[in-house]
Amino acid sequence: MKHSNNIRLALAALMGAAAIGFASCEDQPDEYKSTSGSPEVQYVRLPESADSVITKSYLQTTVCLVGNNLRSIRKLLFNDQEALLNTSYITDNTLLVDIPKNIPAAVTDKIYMINEAGDTTTYDFHVIVPPPVVSAMSCEYAAAGDEVTLTGDYFIQDPYKPLKVKFNDGTLPVTDIRSISKNSITFTVPAGAQSGRVCVESVYGESRSQFVYKDNRNILFDFDGSHGGLAGGHGWRPGRIRTGGIDGSYLYLGGAAMLGKVGATWDEDDFAMNYWPEPSAGFPELTAIPSFANMLDTCDIGDLALKFECRVPETSPWSASALQLIFTGNQDVTALTANSQYYNNADIARGLWIPWQTTGSFSTGSGWTTVTIPLSAFNKTHEGQAAGKTVAKNRMTGFTFFLWNGGVEGTDCTPELDIDNIRVVPISK
Incomplete structure (x- = not known):
């Protein structure tokens, strides 16, 4: 103890x-x-x-x-x-x-x-008693009027000094707080909320969030160019792009059955997006994007996280296979050396997102959620085993999403994953 x-x-x-x-x-x-x-x-x-x-x-x-x-x-x-x-x-x-x-x-x-x-x-x-610790927000791209939940610690409601939540780096107060506990606050995003830190003030002090609301730093893919990101993939499966999501266009993975047995379904057409660089055709290496290159130069891998917004509708829940998050280097694949061998290359450390593993099934209801995976957790093989290494800076010129394997048995499903605003940002800066 x-x-x-x-x-x-x-x-x-x-x-x-x-x-x-x-x-x-x-x-x-x-x-x-x-x-x-x-x-x-x-x-x-x-x-x-x-x-x-x-x-x-x-x-x-x-x-x-x-x-x-x-x-x-x-x-x-x-x-x-x-x-x-x-x-x-x-x-x-x-x-x-x-x-x-x-x-x-x-x-x-x-x-x-x-x-x-x-x-x-x-x-x-x-x-x-420490001031509030503002760790995460259920959806960092929630719109004004949406209900969201902050998680953290020391959210203390004092009758003589009520707890306050403020957007726009502490200048825009929240007026509709639904519930407060020591570790969470549920409220409605106020009108006029803009990109910036969220502040929480209690009787014991004020703190800023570790995340940035509507963080537009270093977005690699936004699927419409609205935040300076790439408009889609480039490769055998550039991804199916739809409109009308949380923030304009988004990536759609789904529309087919996924068997629960480990590795039983290999369906790149419906469940994959490849980005293989080809600079001569206007598809740069990710590490040539100035903001991303600067971040890799100034931050250690352990200080960074991959983030994106995701929706898994309750009508199409997810209960099989892992979403494989694979950074690749030119030595692994480019548009000119196109191949699918890197998917099961155990030498390529990757991240696996399997939110259904503990509950058996996963959905986000009708809304979106922010997914945060530290780059230090990009240390798995395609089968969910320890890779013995983590993602390396010289292997980050391309990127792939692929719903497949993961080493965990699930149940048959027909899932839908909607994804937007893929970004790499410092974990606590």
Whole structure:
């Protein structure tokens, strides 16, 4: 358990501090004896540093109380949240404890120590609750009036300072919030929302989203040129493009049966899009696109993610095969060396998206969702095995979508996948 691990690590550090003349907590549960009377706390410090006196710390942090008669403590609370006491880590002079993970409902900035007689001793100490963490949005290209959900942490609704959500880098407030929990907020996108960060403000501070709403940076394919991306594929299967999607034209994969048995259906015509570079014909290598080239020059693969919007209608759910996301290099395939051998080349690390794997079937209802796959997860073979490597920068001149294999058995289906705004962006910048 995390609590036990924290305590063990803290104990090791604390015992090391004892060597330089400071009190330590001893692991002698068989010899533990409670005492009467009331405790006295002289100060609180970090376990790993004997001279680090602190007056505040974050949730779930291990701290050490230093004082006298600490074995008299039967119950200990930070604000109104009770901490778990382990007598193995309590001596007369020191007490190791994790600050509870739950956010206090009543903030008093005090530690409460209750003895056997029920008497309470207090000590001033501030528990820090972090500002909101805004990690993801259910659909980053949702239009004004659409209902979306933000996910993250520390979304705290305070009656005296209600939580706020703001678009346009914090200048446009959301007026229709449907629900709030610690890890999610559901609301309606306001009229006038433009590309930019989404901000969330709670009683504990304000934070900007790690993503960009309607992110138009480095879009490789938008299927209509509206964001500077390519209008489609180039190869044996350039992809079937339809209009009227979430943001203009989009890629359509579907219209045929997909068998559940692993690898049983190979249907490039209905379930593939190839982009094989041919610069002389106006189809550049992806790494020659200035924004993409600059990003690869300035960011590590581990700092980047592939994103796109996807719709899987509830009338055409998906329950078989993986969507293979394959970056290719000129050594693998170009328009002049056209082939399909690279599909099952285990030397080409790729990403696999299999959202139906845990539930048996997947759809996005009538709406769209944003899919985010870190490039560090482009480390699979076509059969879902570990490739032993990840995608390499010198193998990113072309790109392929192919619904096939993945190494996971599913059930027969006739899926539809609609895809738009394929982009590579920094994960948290």
